[in-house]
Amino acid sequence: MTAVPSGLVMDAAQSEPLFLEQLGQRVRNMRGLRGMSRKVLAKVSGISERYIAQLESGKGNVSIVLLRRVAQALGTHPEDLIPASDPVPDWPVLRDLLRQASPVQLAHARDMLSGLGRLGAGARRLPDFNGIALIGLRGAGKSTLGRRLADHIGWRFVELNKEIAQQHGLSIAEIIALYGQEGYRRMELATLRQLLARKELMVLAAGGGIVSEPVSFELLLSSFFTIWLKADPEQHIARVRSQGDLRPLADDQTAMAELHTILTSREPHYARASAVLDTASLSLDDATTQLIEMVSPVLCRDACVFGSRQAVL
Incomplete structure:
Protein backbone atom coordinates (compact mmCIF):
# COMPACT_ATOMS: atom_id res chain seq x y z
CA MET A 1 0.00 0.00 0.00
CA ILE A 82 -18.78 24.03 -4.47
CA PRO A 83 -15.75 26.39 -4.42
CA ALA A 84 -13.61 26.10 -7.54
CA SER A 85 -9.84 26.39 -7.32
CA ASP A 86 -9.63 28.26 -10.64
CA PRO A 87 -13.11 29.58 -11.49
CA VAL A 88 -13.92 30.65 -15.05
CA PRO A 89 -16.18 33.76 -14.85
CA ASP A 90 -18.30 32.78 -17.86
CA TRP A 91 -18.53 29.10 -16.97
CA PRO A 92 -22.21 29.12 -15.81
CA VAL A 93 -23.27 30.69 -19.11
CA LEU A 94 -21.13 28.33 -21.20
CA ARG A 95 -22.34 25.29 -19.28
CA ASP A 96 -26.02 26.15 -19.64
CA LEU A 97 -25.61 26.95 -23.34
CA LEU A 98 -23.87 23.61 -23.88
CA ARG A 99 -26.69 21.78 -22.11
CA GLN A 100 -29.19 23.36 -24.50
CA ALA A 101 -27.07 22.92 -27.64
CA SER A 102 -27.87 20.57 -30.50
CA PRO A 103 -25.35 17.89 -31.56
CA VAL A 104 -24.29 20.08 -34.50
CA GLN A 105 -23.73 23.08 -32.22
CA LEU A 106 -21.73 20.94 -29.81
CA ALA A 107 -19.55 19.72 -32.68
CA HIS A 108 -18.87 23.31 -33.77
CA ALA A 109 -18.06 24.33 -30.19
CA ARG A 110 -15.66 21.40 -29.81
CA ASP A 111 -13.91 22.33 -33.05
CA MET A 112 -13.58 25.97 -32.02
CA LEU A 113 -12.19 25.14 -28.58
CA SER A 114 -9.75 22.62 -30.00
CA GLY A 115 -8.49 25.11 -32.59
CA LEU A 116 -9.90 23.20 -35.55
CA GLY A 117 -12.58 25.79 -36.34
CA ARG A 118 -12.23 29.39 -37.44
CA LEU A 119 -14.73 32.22 -37.44
CA GLY A 120 -14.86 33.78 -40.88
CA ALA A 121 -15.80 37.36 -41.60
CA GLY A 122 -19.26 36.18 -42.60
CA ALA A 123 -19.88 34.92 -39.07
CA ARG A 124 -19.99 38.45 -37.69
CA ARG A 125 -23.36 40.12 -37.38
CA LEU A 126 -24.82 43.41 -36.36
CA PRO A 127 -25.32 43.79 -32.61
CA ASP A 128 -28.85 43.02 -31.49
CA PHE A 129 -30.80 45.96 -30.16
CA ASN A 130 -34.35 45.61 -28.92
CA GLY A 131 -34.66 48.66 -26.71
CA ILE A 132 -34.00 49.72 -23.13
CA ALA A 133 -34.06 47.29 -20.19
CA LEU A 134 -34.24 48.39 -16.57
CA ILE A 135 -32.82 46.14 -13.88
CA GLY A 136 -32.56 46.36 -10.10
CA LEU A 137 -34.33 45.32 -6.91
CA ARG A 138 -38.01 45.74 -6.17
CA GLY A 139 -38.67 49.33 -5.21
CA ALA A 140 -35.99 50.71 -7.52
CA GLY A 141 -38.61 52.38 -9.74
CA LYS A 142 -38.41 50.09 -12.78
CA SER A 143 -42.16 50.06 -13.42
CA THR A 144 -42.81 53.73 -12.75
CA LEU A 145 -39.76 55.11 -14.56
CA GLY A 146 -39.98 52.51 -17.32
CA ARG A 147 -43.57 53.47 -18.12
CA ARG A 148 -42.66 57.16 -18.15
CA LEU A 149 -39.69 56.55 -20.44
CA ALA A 150 -41.78 54.44 -22.84
CA ASP A 151 -44.46 57.12 -23.02
CA HIS A 152 -41.82 59.77 -23.74
CA ILE A 153 -40.14 57.92 -26.64
CA GLY A 154 -43.26 56.21 -27.95
CA TRP A 155 -42.24 52.60 -27.37
CA ARG A 156 -44.15 49.78 -25.80
CA PHE A 157 -43.59 49.22 -22.07
CA VAL A 158 -43.30 45.60 -20.92
CA GLU A 159 -42.96 44.21 -17.40
CA LEU A 160 -41.36 40.80 -17.79
CA ASN A 161 -42.96 39.34 -14.64
CA LYS A 162 -46.44 40.42 -15.72
CA GLU A 163 -45.84 38.99 -19.19
CA ILE A 164 -44.91 35.61 -17.64
CA ALA A 165 -47.95 35.65 -15.35
CA GLN A 166 -50.29 36.56 -18.20
CA GLN A 167 -48.98 33.83 -20.49
CA HIS A 168 -49.45 31.12 -17.85
CA GLY A 169 -52.59 32.44 -16.17
CA LEU A 170 -50.92 32.35 -12.75
CA SER A 171 -49.33 34.85 -10.40
CA ILE A 172 -45.55 34.73 -9.97
CA ALA A 173 -46.03 33.39 -6.43
CA GLU A 174 -48.27 30.60 -7.75
CA ILE A 175 -45.77 29.73 -10.50
CA ILE A 176 -42.92 29.43 -7.99
CA ALA A 177 -45.10 27.41 -5.60
CA LEU A 178 -46.07 24.97 -8.38
CA TYR A 179 -42.87 24.77 -10.41
CA GLY A 180 -40.15 26.05 -8.07
CA GLN A 181 -37.42 28.59 -8.79
CA GLU A 182 -35.96 26.50 -11.61
CA GLY A 183 -39.32 26.20 -13.34
CA TYR A 184 -39.95 29.92 -13.04
CA ARG A 185 -36.52 30.74 -14.48
CA ARG A 186 -37.23 28.48 -17.48
CA MET A 187 -40.47 30.40 -18.09
CA GLU A 188 -38.62 33.69 -17.70
CA LEU A 189 -36.07 32.74 -20.37
CA ALA A 190 -38.77 31.43 -22.73
CA THR A 191 -40.83 34.60 -22.34
CA LEU A 192 -37.79 36.83 -22.90
CA ARG A 193 -37.00 34.96 -26.12
CA GLN A 194 -40.61 35.33 -27.28
CA LEU A 195 -40.48 39.08 -26.68
CA LEU A 196 -37.23 39.37 -28.64
CA ALA A 197 -38.71 37.36 -31.51
CA ARG A 198 -41.31 40.10 -32.05
CA LYS A 199 -38.56 42.44 -33.31
CA GLU A 200 -40.27 45.34 -31.58
CA LEU A 201 -38.51 48.19 -29.81
CA MET A 202 -39.57 48.29 -26.15
CA VAL A 203 -38.76 49.49 -22.66
CA LEU A 204 -38.49 46.36 -20.55
CA ALA A 205 -38.66 46.17 -16.75
CA ALA A 206 -36.92 42.93 -15.80
CA GLY A 207 -37.43 41.06 -12.55
CA GLY A 208 -34.79 41.77 -9.93
CA GLY A 209 -33.67 38.15 -9.84
CA ILE A 210 -32.98 37.76 -13.57
CA VAL A 211 -29.28 38.16 -12.74
CA SER A 212 -29.39 34.75 -11.05
CA GLU A 213 -29.98 32.96 -14.37
CA PRO A 214 -26.77 33.27 -16.46
CA VAL A 215 -28.30 32.59 -19.90
CA SER A 216 -31.27 34.92 -19.37
CA PHE A 217 -29.08 37.73 -18.07
CA GLU A 218 -26.55 37.38 -20.91
CA LEU A 219 -29.42 37.48 -23.41
CA LEU A 220 -30.77 40.63 -21.75
CA LEU A 221 -27.37 42.35 -21.78
CA SER A 222 -26.75 41.50 -25.43
CA SER A 223 -30.22 42.53 -26.62
CA PHE A 224 -30.90 45.75 -24.70
CA PHE A 225 -29.22 48.90 -23.50
CA THR A 226 -29.49 47.99 -19.83
CA ILE A 227 -29.72 50.46 -16.98
CA TRP A 228 -29.35 49.56 -13.32
CA LEU A 229 -31.74 51.62 -11.21
CA LYS A 230 -29.95 51.85 -7.89
CA ALA A 231 -31.26 52.97 -4.50
CA ASP A 232 -30.37 52.71 -0.81
CA PRO A 233 -31.69 49.64 1.06
CA GLU A 234 -33.87 51.85 3.24
CA GLN A 235 -35.48 53.38 0.16
CA HIS A 236 -36.10 49.97 -1.40
CA ILE A 237 -37.99 48.88 1.71
CA ALA A 238 -39.92 52.15 2.03
CA ARG A 239 -41.02 52.02 -1.61
CA VAL A 240 -42.05 48.36 -1.42
CA ARG A 241 -44.06 49.03 1.73
CA SER A 242 -45.74 52.05 0.14
CA GLN A 243 -46.83 49.79 -2.72
CA GLY A 244 -48.47 47.41 -0.24
CA ASP A 245 -46.06 44.61 -1.17
CA LEU A 246 -44.55 43.16 2.00
CA ARG A 247 -42.74 40.17 0.46
CA PRO A 248 -40.62 38.99 2.36
CA LEU A 249 -40.52 41.81 4.89
CA ALA A 250 -41.41 40.28 8.27
CA ASP A 251 -39.96 43.12 10.37
CA ASP A 252 -37.58 46.02 9.79
CA GLN A 253 -34.49 44.36 11.28
CA THR A 254 -34.96 41.06 9.44
CA ALA A 255 -35.94 42.83 6.22
CA MET A 256 -32.84 45.02 6.28
CA ALA A 257 -30.53 42.06 6.92
CA GLU A 258 -32.09 40.06 4.09
CA LEU A 259 -31.99 43.03 1.73
CA HIS A 260 -28.29 43.60 2.43
CA THR A 261 -27.63 39.93 1.60
CA ILE A 262 -29.54 40.23 -1.67
CA LEU A 263 -27.82 43.48 -2.64
CA THR A 264 -24.36 42.14 -1.81
CA SER A 265 -24.99 39.07 -3.95
CA ARG A 266 -26.53 40.89 -6.90
CA GLU A 267 -24.55 44.13 -7.10
CA PRO A 268 -21.62 42.67 -9.12
CA HIS A 269 -24.16 41.43 -11.68
CA TYR A 270 -26.23 44.62 -11.74
CA ALA A 271 -22.97 46.53 -12.25
CA ARG A 272 -22.57 44.87 -15.66
CA ALA A 273 -25.38 47.07 -16.98
CA SER A 274 -24.64 49.60 -19.73
CA ALA A 275 -25.34 52.45 -17.31
CA VAL A 276 -26.29 53.13 -13.69
CA LEU A 277 -28.90 55.61 -12.45
CA ASP A 278 -28.77 56.21 -8.71
CA THR A 279 -32.27 57.34 -7.71
CA ALA A 280 -31.47 57.60 -3.99
CA SER A 281 -31.78 61.38 -3.69
CA LEU A 282 -33.89 62.11 -6.76
CA SER A 283 -37.54 63.06 -7.03
CA LEU A 284 -39.63 61.12 -9.53
CA ASP A 285 -39.49 63.98 -12.06
CA ASP A 286 -35.72 64.41 -11.67
CA ALA A 287 -35.14 60.65 -12.03
CA THR A 288 -37.29 60.62 -15.19
CA THR A 289 -35.36 63.53 -16.66
CA GLN A 290 -31.99 61.90 -15.95
CA LEU A 291 -33.19 58.58 -17.38
CA ILE A 292 -34.32 60.24 -20.61
CA GLU A 293 -31.01 62.11 -20.90
CA MET A 294 -29.12 58.87 -20.24
CA VAL A 295 -30.74 56.94 -23.09
CA SER A 296 -30.93 59.79 -25.64
CA PRO A 297 -27.43 59.25 -27.13
CA VAL A 298 -28.13 55.57 -27.88
CA LEU A 299 -31.66 55.86 -29.24
CA CYS A 300 -30.92 57.11 -32.74
CA ARG A 301 -27.77 55.04 -33.22
CA ASP A 302 -29.17 51.72 -32.03
CA ALA A 303 -32.71 52.28 -33.34
CA CYS A 304 -31.17 52.80 -36.80
CA VAL A 305 -29.28 49.51 -36.45
CA PHE A 306 -32.53 47.84 -35.38
CA GLY A 307 -34.32 49.34 -38.40
CA SER A 308 -31.66 48.07 -40.80
CA ARG A 309 -32.00 44.56 -39.38
CA GLN A 310 -35.77 44.72 -39.85
CA ALA A 311 -35.36 45.76 -43.49
CA VAL A 312 -33.20 42.72 -44.17
CA LEU A 313 -35.59 40.28 -42.47
Whole structure:
Protein backbone atom coordinates (compact mmCIF):
# COMPACT_ATOMS: atom_id res chain seq x y z
CA MET A 1 0.00 0.00 0.00
CA THR A 2 1.33 3.41 -0.99
CA ALA A 3 1.66 5.80 1.91
CA VAL A 4 0.19 9.27 1.62
CA PRO A 5 2.77 11.95 2.49
CA SER A 6 1.98 13.50 5.86
CA GLY A 7 2.37 17.00 4.41
CA LEU A 8 -0.50 16.40 2.00
CA VAL A 9 -2.72 15.19 4.84
CA MET A 10 -1.90 18.29 6.89
CA ASP A 11 -2.51 20.63 3.91
CA ALA A 12 -5.89 19.05 3.28
CA ALA A 13 -6.88 19.35 6.94
CA GLN A 14 -5.76 22.98 7.08
CA SER A 15 -7.72 23.86 3.92
CA GLU A 16 -10.98 22.31 5.11
CA PRO A 17 -12.13 25.30 7.24
CA LEU A 18 -11.44 27.64 4.31
CA PHE A 19 -13.35 25.32 1.97
CA LEU A 20 -16.36 25.27 4.30
CA GLU A 21 -16.21 29.05 4.68
CA GLN A 22 -16.19 29.49 0.88
CA LEU A 23 -18.99 26.96 0.51
CA GLY A 24 -21.09 28.87 3.03
CA GLN A 25 -20.39 32.12 1.21
CA ARG A 26 -21.55 30.58 -2.08
CA VAL A 27 -24.76 29.34 -0.51
CA ARG A 28 -25.41 32.77 1.01
CA ASN A 29 -24.65 34.52 -2.30
CA MET A 30 -26.89 32.17 -4.28
CA ARG A 31 -29.70 32.67 -1.75
CA GLY A 32 -29.23 36.41 -2.15
CA LEU A 33 -29.33 36.16 -5.92
CA ARG A 34 -32.57 34.23 -5.68
CA GLY A 35 -33.98 36.76 -3.22
CA MET A 36 -34.76 34.02 -0.69
CA SER A 37 -34.70 34.40 3.06
CA ARG A 38 -33.20 31.67 5.24
CA LYS A 39 -36.69 30.82 6.42
CA VAL A 40 -37.91 30.28 2.85
CA LEU A 41 -34.84 28.24 1.93
CA ALA A 42 -35.33 26.09 5.02
CA LYS A 43 -38.97 25.47 4.16
CA VAL A 44 -38.31 24.58 0.52
CA SER A 45 -35.27 22.39 1.22
CA GLY A 46 -36.67 20.70 4.33
CA ILE A 47 -33.49 21.62 6.24
CA SER A 48 -33.68 23.54 9.49
CA GLU A 49 -33.06 27.28 9.40
CA ARG A 50 -30.49 26.84 12.17
CA TYR A 51 -28.49 24.36 10.11
CA ILE A 52 -28.59 26.64 7.06
CA ALA A 53 -27.26 29.47 9.25
CA GLN A 54 -24.40 27.19 10.36
CA LEU A 55 -23.73 26.19 6.76
CA GLU A 56 -23.57 29.81 5.61
CA SER A 57 -21.20 30.73 8.44
CA GLY A 58 -18.79 27.96 7.41
CA LYS A 59 -19.49 25.79 10.48
CA GLY A 60 -21.71 23.17 8.87
CA ASN A 61 -19.95 20.18 7.32
CA VAL A 62 -22.77 19.43 4.91
CA SER A 63 -23.25 16.01 3.31
CA ILE A 64 -23.62 15.62 -0.46
CA VAL A 65 -27.29 14.69 -0.05
CA LEU A 66 -28.08 17.80 2.00
CA LEU A 67 -26.07 19.99 -0.39
CA ARG A 68 -28.12 18.56 -3.25
CA ARG A 69 -31.33 19.49 -1.42
CA VAL A 70 -30.07 23.03 -0.85
CA ALA A 71 -29.12 23.34 -4.53
CA GLN A 72 -32.52 22.05 -5.66
CA ALA A 73 -34.30 24.50 -3.37
CA LEU A 74 -32.19 27.33 -4.83
CA GLY A 75 -32.91 26.17 -8.38
CA THR A 76 -29.26 25.62 -9.19
CA HIS A 77 -26.73 22.80 -9.56
CA PRO A 78 -24.67 21.40 -6.66
CA GLU A 79 -21.46 22.19 -8.51
CA ASP A 80 -22.36 25.90 -8.46
CA LEU A 81 -22.12 25.84 -4.67
CA ILE A 82 -18.78 24.03 -4.47
CA PRO A 83 -15.75 26.39 -4.42
CA ALA A 84 -13.61 26.10 -7.54
CA SER A 85 -9.84 26.39 -7.32
CA ASP A 86 -9.63 28.26 -10.64
CA PRO A 87 -13.11 29.58 -11.49
CA VAL A 88 -13.92 30.65 -15.05
CA PRO A 89 -16.18 33.76 -14.85
CA ASP A 90 -18.30 32.78 -17.86
CA TRP A 91 -18.53 29.10 -16.97
CA PRO A 92 -22.21 29.12 -15.81
CA VAL A 93 -23.27 30.69 -19.11
CA LEU A 94 -21.13 28.33 -21.20
CA ARG A 95 -22.34 25.29 -19.28
CA ASP A 96 -26.02 26.15 -19.64
CA LEU A 97 -25.61 26.95 -23.34
CA LEU A 98 -23.87 23.61 -23.88
CA ARG A 99 -26.69 21.78 -22.11
CA GLN A 100 -29.19 23.36 -24.50
CA ALA A 101 -27.07 22.92 -27.64
CA SER A 102 -27.87 20.57 -30.50
CA PRO A 103 -25.35 17.89 -31.56
CA VAL A 104 -24.29 20.08 -34.50
CA GLN A 105 -23.73 23.08 -32.22
CA LEU A 106 -21.73 20.94 -29.81
CA ALA A 107 -19.55 19.72 -32.68
CA HIS A 108 -18.87 23.31 -33.77
CA ALA A 109 -18.06 24.33 -30.19
CA ARG A 110 -15.66 21.40 -29.81
CA ASP A 111 -13.91 22.33 -33.05
CA MET A 112 -13.58 25.97 -32.02
CA LEU A 113 -12.19 25.14 -28.58
CA SER A 114 -9.75 22.62 -30.00
CA GLY A 115 -8.49 25.11 -32.59
CA LEU A 116 -9.90 23.20 -35.55
CA GLY A 117 -12.58 25.79 -36.34
CA ARG A 118 -12.23 29.39 -37.44
CA LEU A 119 -14.73 32.22 -37.44
CA GLY A 120 -14.86 33.78 -40.88
CA ALA A 121 -15.80 37.36 -41.60
CA GLY A 122 -19.26 36.18 -42.60
CA ALA A 123 -19.88 34.92 -39.07
CA ARG A 124 -19.99 38.45 -37.69
CA ARG A 125 -23.36 40.12 -37.38
CA LEU A 126 -24.82 43.41 -36.36
CA PRO A 127 -25.32 43.79 -32.61
CA ASP A 128 -28.85 43.02 -31.49
CA PHE A 129 -30.80 45.96 -30.16
CA ASN A 130 -34.35 45.61 -28.92
CA GLY A 131 -34.66 48.66 -26.71
CA ILE A 132 -34.00 49.72 -23.13
CA ALA A 133 -34.06 47.29 -20.19
CA LEU A 134 -34.24 48.39 -16.57
CA ILE A 135 -32.82 46.14 -13.88
CA GLY A 136 -32.56 46.36 -10.10
CA LEU A 137 -34.33 45.32 -6.91
CA ARG A 138 -38.01 45.74 -6.17
CA GLY A 139 -38.67 49.33 -5.21
CA ALA A 140 -35.99 50.71 -7.52
CA GLY A 141 -38.61 52.38 -9.74
CA LYS A 142 -38.41 50.09 -12.78
CA SER A 143 -42.16 50.06 -13.42
CA THR A 144 -42.81 53.73 -12.75
CA LEU A 145 -39.76 55.11 -14.56
CA GLY A 146 -39.98 52.51 -17.32
CA ARG A 147 -43.57 53.47 -18.12
CA ARG A 148 -42.66 57.16 -18.15
CA LEU A 149 -39.69 56.55 -20.44
CA ALA A 150 -41.78 54.44 -22.84
CA ASP A 151 -44.46 57.12 -23.02
CA HIS A 152 -41.82 59.77 -23.74
CA ILE A 153 -40.14 57.92 -26.64
CA GLY A 154 -43.26 56.21 -27.95
CA TRP A 155 -42.24 52.60 -27.37
CA ARG A 156 -44.15 49.78 -25.80
CA PHE A 157 -43.59 49.22 -22.07
CA VAL A 158 -43.30 45.60 -20.92
CA GLU A 159 -42.96 44.21 -17.40
CA LEU A 160 -41.36 40.80 -17.79
CA ASN A 161 -42.96 39.34 -14.64
CA LYS A 162 -46.44 40.42 -15.72
CA GLU A 163 -45.84 38.99 -19.19
CA ILE A 164 -44.91 35.61 -17.64
CA ALA A 165 -47.95 35.65 -15.35
CA GLN A 166 -50.29 36.56 -18.20
CA GLN A 167 -48.98 33.83 -20.49
CA HIS A 168 -49.45 31.12 -17.85
CA GLY A 169 -52.59 32.44 -16.17
CA LEU A 170 -50.92 32.35 -12.75
CA SER A 171 -49.33 34.85 -10.40
CA ILE A 172 -45.55 34.73 -9.97
CA ALA A 173 -46.03 33.39 -6.43
CA GLU A 174 -48.27 30.60 -7.75
CA ILE A 175 -45.77 29.73 -10.50
CA ILE A 176 -42.92 29.43 -7.99
CA ALA A 177 -45.10 27.41 -5.60
CA LEU A 178 -46.07 24.97 -8.38
CA TYR A 179 -42.87 24.77 -10.41
CA GLY A 180 -40.15 26.05 -8.07
CA GLN A 181 -37.42 28.59 -8.79
CA GLU A 182 -35.96 26.50 -11.61
CA GLY A 183 -39.32 26.20 -13.34
CA TYR A 184 -39.95 29.92 -13.04
CA ARG A 185 -36.52 30.74 -14.48
CA ARG A 186 -37.23 28.48 -17.48
CA MET A 187 -40.47 30.40 -18.09
CA GLU A 188 -38.62 33.69 -17.70
CA LEU A 189 -36.07 32.74 -20.37
CA ALA A 190 -38.77 31.43 -22.73
CA THR A 191 -40.83 34.60 -22.34
CA LEU A 192 -37.79 36.83 -22.90
CA ARG A 193 -37.00 34.96 -26.12
CA GLN A 194 -40.61 35.33 -27.28
CA LEU A 195 -40.48 39.08 -26.68
CA LEU A 196 -37.23 39.37 -28.64
CA ALA A 197 -38.71 37.36 -31.51
CA ARG A 198 -41.31 40.10 -32.05
CA LYS A 199 -38.56 42.44 -33.31
CA GLU A 200 -40.27 45.34 -31.58
CA LEU A 201 -38.51 48.19 -29.81
CA MET A 202 -39.57 48.29 -26.15
CA VAL A 203 -38.76 49.49 -22.66
CA LEU A 204 -38.49 46.36 -20.55
CA ALA A 205 -38.66 46.17 -16.75
CA ALA A 206 -36.92 42.93 -15.80
CA GLY A 207 -37.43 41.06 -12.55
CA GLY A 208 -34.79 41.77 -9.93
CA GLY A 209 -33.67 38.15 -9.84
CA ILE A 210 -32.98 37.76 -13.57
CA VAL A 211 -29.28 38.16 -12.74
CA SER A 212 -29.39 34.75 -11.05
CA GLU A 213 -29.98 32.96 -14.37
CA PRO A 214 -26.77 33.27 -16.46
CA VAL A 215 -28.30 32.59 -19.90
CA SER A 216 -31.27 34.92 -19.37
CA PHE A 217 -29.08 37.73 -18.07
CA GLU A 218 -26.55 37.38 -20.91
CA LEU A 219 -29.42 37.48 -23.41
CA LEU A 220 -30.77 40.63 -21.75
CA LEU A 221 -27.37 42.35 -21.78
CA SER A 222 -26.75 41.50 -25.43
CA SER A 223 -30.22 42.53 -26.62
CA PHE A 224 -30.90 45.75 -24.70
CA PHE A 225 -29.22 48.90 -23.50
CA THR A 226 -29.49 47.99 -19.83
CA ILE A 227 -29.72 50.46 -16.98
CA TRP A 228 -29.35 49.56 -13.32
CA LEU A 229 -31.74 51.62 -11.21
CA LYS A 230 -29.95 51.85 -7.89
CA ALA A 231 -31.26 52.97 -4.50
CA ASP A 232 -30.37 52.71 -0.81
CA PRO A 233 -31.69 49.64 1.06
CA GLU A 234 -33.87 51.85 3.24
CA GLN A 235 -35.48 53.38 0.16
CA HIS A 236 -36.10 49.97 -1.40
CA ILE A 237 -37.99 48.88 1.71
CA ALA A 238 -39.92 52.15 2.03
CA ARG A 239 -41.02 52.02 -1.61
CA VAL A 240 -42.05 48.36 -1.42
CA ARG A 241 -44.06 49.03 1.73
CA SER A 242 -45.74 52.05 0.14
CA GLN A 243 -46.83 49.79 -2.72
CA GLY A 244 -48.47 47.41 -0.24
CA ASP A 245 -46.06 44.61 -1.17
CA LEU A 246 -44.55 43.16 2.00
CA ARG A 247 -42.74 40.17 0.46
CA PRO A 248 -40.62 38.99 2.36
CA LEU A 249 -40.52 41.81 4.89
CA ALA A 250 -41.41 40.28 8.27
CA ASP A 251 -39.96 43.12 10.37
CA ASP A 252 -37.58 46.02 9.79
CA GLN A 253 -34.49 44.36 11.28
CA THR A 254 -34.96 41.06 9.44
CA ALA A 255 -35.94 42.83 6.22
CA MET A 256 -32.84 45.02 6.28
CA ALA A 257 -30.53 42.06 6.92
CA GLU A 258 -32.09 40.06 4.09
CA LEU A 259 -31.99 43.03 1.73
CA HIS A 260 -28.29 43.60 2.43
CA THR A 261 -27.63 39.93 1.60
CA ILE A 262 -29.54 40.23 -1.67
CA LEU A 263 -27.82 43.48 -2.64
CA THR A 264 -24.36 42.14 -1.81
CA SER A 265 -24.99 39.07 -3.95
CA ARG A 266 -26.53 40.89 -6.90
CA GLU A 267 -24.55 44.13 -7.10
CA PRO A 268 -21.62 42.67 -9.12
CA HIS A 269 -24.16 41.43 -11.68
CA TYR A 270 -26.23 44.62 -11.74
CA ALA A 271 -22.97 46.53 -12.25
CA ARG A 272 -22.57 44.87 -15.66
CA ALA A 273 -25.38 47.07 -16.98
CA SER A 274 -24.64 49.60 -19.73
CA ALA A 275 -25.34 52.45 -17.31
CA VAL A 276 -26.29 53.13 -13.69
CA LEU A 277 -28.90 55.61 -12.45
CA ASP A 278 -28.77 56.21 -8.71
CA THR A 279 -32.27 57.34 -7.71
CA ALA A 280 -31.47 57.60 -3.99
CA SER A 281 -31.78 61.38 -3.69
CA LEU A 282 -33.89 62.11 -6.76
CA SER A 283 -37.54 63.06 -7.03
CA LEU A 284 -39.63 61.12 -9.53
CA ASP A 285 -39.49 63.98 -12.06
CA ASP A 286 -35.72 64.41 -11.67
CA ALA A 287 -35.14 60.65 -12.03
CA THR A 288 -37.29 60.62 -15.19
CA THR A 289 -35.36 63.53 -16.66
CA GLN A 290 -31.99 61.90 -15.95
CA LEU A 291 -33.19 58.58 -17.38
CA ILE A 292 -34.32 60.24 -20.61
CA GLU A 293 -31.01 62.11 -20.90
CA MET A 294 -29.12 58.87 -20.24
CA VAL A 295 -30.74 56.94 -23.09
CA SER A 296 -30.93 59.79 -25.64
CA PRO A 297 -27.43 59.25 -27.13
CA VAL A 298 -28.13 55.57 -27.88
CA LEU A 299 -31.66 55.86 -29.24
CA CYS A 300 -30.92 57.11 -32.74
CA ARG A 301 -27.77 55.04 -33.22
CA ASP A 302 -29.17 51.72 -32.03
CA ALA A 303 -32.71 52.28 -33.34
CA CYS A 304 -31.17 52.80 -36.80
CA VAL A 305 -29.28 49.51 -36.45
CA PHE A 306 -32.53 47.84 -35.38
CA GLY A 307 -34.32 49.34 -38.40
CA SER A 308 -31.66 48.07 -40.80
CA ARG A 309 -32.00 44.56 -39.38
CA GLN A 310 -35.77 44.72 -39.85
CA ALA A 311 -35.36 45.76 -43.49
CA VAL A 312 -33.20 42.72 -44.17
CA LEU A 313 -35.59 40.28 -42.47
